Amino acid sequence: FKIRKECSKQELLRILSSASENQLFDIIISGGGMVGTAMACSLGLDPNLAGKKILLLEAGHKKEMDGVPETYSTRVSSISPGSATLLSLGAWDHIANMRCKPYNKMQVWDACSDALITFDKDNLQDEMAYIVENDVIVAALTKQLQTLSDHVKVQYRTKVVKYTWPRPYHVSESIPWVQVTLANGKTLQTKLLIGADGPNSMVRREAGIPTVKWNYDQSAVVAVLHLSEPTVNNVAWQRFLQTGPIAMLPLSDTESSLVWSTSHQHAEELLQLNEESFVDAINSAFWSNENHSEMVETAGSLFRTTLSVLMPDSGSARQLPPSVAGIGPKSRVMFPLGMGHATEYIRHRVAIIGDAAHRVHPLAGQGANLGFGDVAYLTKVLSQAAFNGKDLGKSMQHLLEFETERQRHNLPMMAAIDLMKRLYSTNAAPMVLLRTFGLQATNALPPLKEQIMAYASK
C-alpha cells in the first residue's frame, strides 16, 4: 500500500506539471546569427546529445539561399581552418557549393614606414583561411539544421521580451528552470540557456554579467570592390593608415571586399563620396607614401639591412595590392566599432558565446573565429556532461571548464588586437619607430610567425 501511495503522489505532480511539459526544453539558444546557428547545428549533430530537445530562437526571418545571388554581400568573415573544421560537420559542403574564397597569403604593412609583414604557409600551396560571406555561412548552417529538425527546432521572427532566472538552490513551489517569455506572450522553459545574441546581448544584460567595454572612436566602412583587371586573387591585404587599418579581402578573381576602419567623421565622408572619388580614395590609401617621414624611413631601412645581414633568408619584398576600378552597387555600409568582454561567460543555467561574450576590432579577422571556437568547446563540454548523466544547466563544473578554457584563449587574442589597434592609431615618432622595428623583426622570425598563424588558426 505504501508503494501505491507513492505512485499516486507522483501522478499528481505529473498532472500539475503536464501543462508545461511540452514547453520544457533541454537547451534554448537565443540568437540565430552565425554563432547561434552554428551552436544549434553542433549540438544537434553530437551523438551524446541525441534525444535532447533543443530550440533556436531568432528575431529575424529565415535566411535561405537556393542559389547564390549574382552580387556579393558586403559583410564577410575570414574563417580560419579551425572554424572550417567545426563547420565541416555538414555545413562546409554547402558553403563550398555556394561560394567561398581561400587565400594563401596575407600582407600587412604600415603607412608611416616601409615595415611590412607577410604571413603565408610554406609553399603558398596550402590555404591560410577562407573569406566567406556571412549570409552564405548562415544559409549553409540553416540548410544543415533542416536535416536535424527532429530534435532541433527553430523559431524565426521570435523576439524575447523577458528572461526569468531560477534560484540556484531548490525552493519548493518555484520552477527550477530558466523561463523565456516571448513577444507573443508564450513562455518557454529550459534547463540551459545559451546566449548568442550579439554584442548588445540581452541575455548578458539581464543576467547581470559585468562587461568591460569601450567604444573605439572608429567606424568600419565595408563595400564590395570590382578590381581593374582579373588576377590570381589569393592574398589578403591590410595597411595601417593614420586613421585606421584598411583591408582588402579576396572574394573572387575579379572582386574583393573592403573593410576600412576609420574615424566616424571620415567614415561618413566616405559614404557621401561619389563612386569615382571613393575608388580614388581607396587606391591612394593603399598606394601612396605621403606619410613616410624621413627619419623613420632611414631608421627603418637601417634596421632592415641589419636584419638581412643576420638572417639572410628573411624579409619580403613589398607587393602592392590590385587596383580598384569600381564598387558593387548599393554596397557601401558603415557600422561602429568597439571592444567588449564579459567578465563571466556562465551563470547558473546560462552560458554566453560569440559576440555576446567578446567583441573585437575587425583588424585581425578573428571575431567570428573566436565565436566558432566557443561553439566547439561548449559542445564538447555539454556532450561530456550528458554522457555522465548530468543536468546540463546545473553542472557548474562543466560550465566552468568552458569558461576557463575559452577565457584563456580569448583574452590574449583580444588584448593583442586591442594593443595593435592602439599602437597603430598614433603618429608619434617613437611609437612609429617601435612598431616599425617590431614588425620588421617579427617578419624576420619565421618560427614566431608560425606561432602567430597557429594561434589564429585554432
Added chain:
Amino acid sequence: MYSKKLARLAFGLLAESTFKCPLTRSVSSVRTLCSWTVCLHHRQKNPLSEGLTRLNVRTVSQTTLDPAEVRKFQAMASKWWDLQGEFAALHSMNDLRVPFIRDNLLNVHGILQLGKPLAGLRILDVGCGGGVLSEPLGRLGADVRGIDPVEDSVRTAELHSSYDPDLWERVRYQACTLEELAEEELEGFHAVVASEVVEHLADLDAFASCCQQVLKPGGSLFITTINKTNLSYVFGIVAAEQLLRIVPSGTHDWEKFISPEDLERLLESFGFYVEAIRGMMYNPLTGAWSWQQSTAINYALHAIKRKEEPQPGQVWAESENLDEPGRATNYS
C-alpha cells in the same frame, strides 16, 4: 583470524539446528539459512568470548537495517541536494561512479541507443538517499528503482525528480528495505548499485543474499565503500569527520568498514564473480575524486552474478580460496 573461523563453524552448526530463518522463501540454498546469523561475527576484532555475547545480541536482527543508522540519515534528509552541504562529496563522487557503472554496463550490454546509453536496463539503487546517483543513471536512459529505508530521504528524492519530465518515467523511489523488495523482484534487475551503503548495514550476508536474489543471472553488482585499514581510520574518520568536516561527525563507524578482500570473499560465497576493484581518492582541496592504484581508503567494486546456480559442492572447486578447508563443511 582462525578463532573467527572456528567460531563461525561452531555457530554455523548451532544455528542450523536452533534458529528458524525468515528467508525460507528465498531461492538460494541452505548456506543463507545460517550465514546471516553467524557471519557478522567475522567483523569483530574482540576475542571469542566477548564475541559470543555480542553474537547473541546481534542474531535477533533479521534484516540489513540498523536503526541507529536510519536515525542518523533521517536528521539529514533535507540536505541531500544542497551542493555545498554535507553531501557535497557524494555529488562530486558521481564523476567517478557514474562512468564506472556506465562503462562496465556498456561492456556487458553494448550501446543500445545513442544519447541513452543505458536504455532498456533496469537498475536498483540500494540506499539511494536523496537520489544523488539515481538521477544521472536515469538520465542515461536506465529504468532506475531507488530504495531507502529513510522515508524522508525518499520524499526528498521524489520531490527533486518531480520537476524534470525526463526523470518521471525512468526513476522511481520506494521507501523500503532490500529484503522487502527482494520478496517481489526476483531476478528483476540487470544491475544493483550499493554506493556508500555497505558500511552502514547491520548484516552484510543478508545484503549479499538479497542482491543475489534480485539480480538477473549475469547481472552486475556495483559497490563503493571504505576499506578497513589504519589509513582509512586516519583519513576517513579522523580527517574527514573531525578535522575537515567533509562529512558530519559520526557518519561512519570504522568497525563497519570492510576490506576489498573480505568483501570479495563474501560475494564469491554468494555466487558472484568479482570482476574489478579500483581505488578512489578524495581531494579535500579541490572537492574532487580521482581513481588511484591503492584501495587503502575508498574503493569501488564490480561483481557479476554467475549465470548458473552453483551447487554447494561445486562452489569450492571454482573458488580461488582453497586454503580454507574449514569453511567447506559449513555448507555440507
